Amino acid sequence: MTNSSASREADVNPAGLAVDLRGVVKTYDNGVAALGPIDLEVRRGEFVSLLGPSGCGKSTALRLIAGLNAPTSGTVHVARPAVKMNGNHPIGFVFQEPTLMPWTTVRENVRLPLKLAQVPFSAARARADAALAQVGLSEFADSYPRELSGGMKMRVSLARALVTDPDILLMDEPFAALDEITRFRLNNDLLALWRNLRKTVIFVTHSVFESVYLSQRVLVMTSRPGRIAAEIGIETTEPRGEEFRTSADYAGYCRKVSEALAPAYSGRSA
Amino acid sequence: MSRPDGSQPPATPASSSNHALRVVRIALPILVLTAGIVLWELVVRTYDIQPYVLPAPSVILETLVRDWDVLSRSLLTTLLTTFEGFVAAAIGGVALALLFNLSKWLEYSLFPYAVVLQVTPVIAIAPLLLIYLSQPTAVVVCAWIVAFFPVLSNTTLGLNSVDRNLAGLFQLYGASKLQTLCFLKLPAALPYILGGLRIAGGLSLIGAVVAEIAAGSAGAGSGLAYRIAESGYRLNIPRMFAALLLLSAAGIVIYGLLALTSYLVLRRWHESALGKEN
Numbered sequence: 001m002t003n004s005s006a007s008r009e010a011d012v013n014p015a016g017l018a019v020d021l022r023g024v025v026k027t028y029d030n031g032v033a034a035l036g037p038i039d040l041e042v043r044r045g046e047f048v049s050l051l052g053p054s055g056c057g058k059s060t061a062l063r064l065i066a067g068l069n070a071p072t073s074g075t076v077h078v079a080r081p082a083v084k085m086n087g088n089h090p091i092g093f094v095f096q097e098p099t100l101m102p103w104t105t106v107r108e109n110v111r112l113p114l115k116l117a118q119v120p121f122s123a124a125r126a127r128a129d130a131a132l133a134q135v136g137l138s139e140f141a142d143s144y145p146r147e148l149s150g151g152m153k154m155r156v157s158l159a160r161a162l163v164t165d166p167d168i169l170l171m172d173e174p175f176a177a178l179d180e181i182t183r184f185r186l187n188n189d190l191l192a193l194w195r196n197l198r199k200t201v202i203f204v205t206h207s208v209f210e211s212v213y214l215s216q217r218v219l220v221m222t223s224r225p226g227r228i229a230a231e232i233g234i235e236t237t238e239p240r241g242e243e244f245r246t247s248a249d250y251a252g253y254c255r256k257v258s259e260a261l262a263p264a265y266s267g268r269s270a
Numbered sequence: 271m272s273r274p275d276g277s278q279p280p281a282t283p284a285s286s287s288n289h290a291l292r293v294v295r296i297a298l299p300i301l302v303l304t305a306g307i308v309l310w311e312l313v314v315r316t317y318d319i320q321p322y323v324l325p326a327p328s329v330i331l332e333t334l335v336r337d338w339d340v341l342s343r344s345l346l347t348t349l350l351t352t353f354e355g356f357v358a359a360a361i362g363g364v365a366l367a368l369l370f371n372l373s374k375w376l377e378y379s380l381f382p383y384a385v386v387l388q389v390t391p392v393i394a395i396a397p398l399l400l401i402y403l404s405q406p407t408a409v410v411v412c413a414w415i416v417a418f419f420p421v422l423s424n425t426t427l428g429l430n431s432v433d434r435n436l437a438g439l440f441q442l443y444g445a446s447k448l449q450t451l452c453f454l455k456l457p458a459a460l461p462y463i464l465g466g467l468r469i470a471g472g473l474s475l476i477g478a479v480v481a482e483i484a485a486g487s488a489g490a491g492s493g494l495a496y497r498i499a500e501s502g503y504r505l506n507i508p509r510m511f512a513a514l515l516l517l518s519a520a521g522i523v524i525y526g527l528l529a530l531t532s533y534l535v536l537r538r539w540h541e542s543a544l545g546k547e548n
Contacts, residue, residue, distance in 0.1 A: 099439060
């Protein structure tokens with residue numbers, strides 16, 4: 001716990017790693033072993049999925065990387081820019097729910113991270129508007145969250161994560177509660193953003209299809225305690241689009257990932 | 271990311287059945303009130319009941335107009351007391367809840383006594399307060415004692431109902447305690463605080479009236495409750511009713527104002543202030 005908090009401040013990792021977890025274990029106060037030990041290396045600009053059944057510690061891993069919780073043992077390295085400026089924050093986090101403040105407008109929700117970093121109002125407002133434009137919601141800046149559909153709320157959440165221009169985007173089953181059509185569309189939009197902005201994305205999901213479609217690397221996790229059981233690289237022609245979703249390649253990868261995932265569910269009754 | 275997802279912001283279909291329902295909801299209580307008053311007037315006239323037994327509504331109204339000078343001054347006094355008690359309760363309740371939220375130790379040490387104050391009938395405390403405090407102060411303190419608890423408990427509930435993920439987000443972006451309080455906890459607690467204030471408004475009126483009644487003959491008070499007590503001694507029953515009518519009206523207006531405030535503050539975002547069709 002002590003060494004990890006110190007090393008979180010570590011500067012740019014020489015190996016070009018954005019995130020580096022070594023022997024990380026998380027045990028909750030009530031004695032439940034939630035995670036690990038796991039080792040996880042994520043290169044800069046990589047898109048990695050953590051795939052596994054509910055309760056396998058995927059979200060715990062994400063919270064440890066975000067620094068929201070401290071590991072019980074092991075080290076968590078997160079690459080941070082040498083100088084912190086303009087309210088930029090190295091990590092953006094998208095939760096499973098949109099997690100918006102219902103009492104204020106979409107724009108104010110997106111401006112929040114900058115407001116907390118005390119970025120001057122007009123600059124922060126301009127950046128919030130730019131982030132909203134990135135997710136195609138410019139015209140809804142003055143709406144309240146309740147006036148938006150589930151998919152739009154998720155976009156606002158994404159815009160808020162992007163507004164600090166983070167190097168690393170952590171996404172915790174962000175599209176799990178959406179209908180399939182909306183999810184497919186958001187998948188494509190996320191891929192486009194990732195290609196354009198060159199962020200490192202760690203994406204937690206329990207959907208085999210989503211993980212294969214999005215990521216360069218799928219890490220399959222088992223539960224209690226969460227461990228990484230298999231690692232499957234997804235190689236295909238970039239940029240990916242809808243044609244990849246219907247290709248034989250895609251089906252093959254999905255089968256492979258499903259097979260790797262099966263042991264995680266063994267002994268469980270559906 | 272070219273287009274937002276399909277669905278439109280919800281439309282508001284002002285259906286005619288909804289409208290009719292609203293008319294009925296307003297008309298029915300008025301109808302009942304009118305019927306009750308007419309029946310009351312008829313009974314008093316038919317059986318020739320004397321005003322010192324049961325005054326007819328018309329006599330009460332007459333008294334209200336004739337004694338308006340005295341009664342309106344009393345009303346003002348009571349309203350002022352209520353207002354002072356209410357403001358003290360609002361500030362005290364919210365401030366105490368914030369302190370409790372900052373320090374568990376403080377909450378554990380003091381919360382039981384807040385409960386004790388709340389569960390002890392104020393009518394029993396009032397005479398004691400009147401011994402130790404000047405009458406105007408005692409009346410305000412009484413109003414405060416009755417009214418502050420709903421504000422305290424509701425605000426506490428609100429401060430504890432903050433979305434865990436939003437709290438995590440504030441933590442992630444390194445928000446200070448003050449930022450978390452101003453930008454997260456207070457806005458999240460606002461609907462609860464307003465709910466507490468709505469209860470506190472009516473209760474501070476009750477507290478003021480109780481203290482005035484307790485002061486009764488001993489006090490030099492001139493509030494509405496004092497008028498009721500005084501009129502009772504003089505068997506001026508119509509004036510008792512007139513004062514009672516004013517107290518009721520004051521209570522309704524206080525509640526209405528607070529409900530309106532709550533609606534205006536929350537209408538853009540909170541479920542409680544939204545129409546059913548949304």
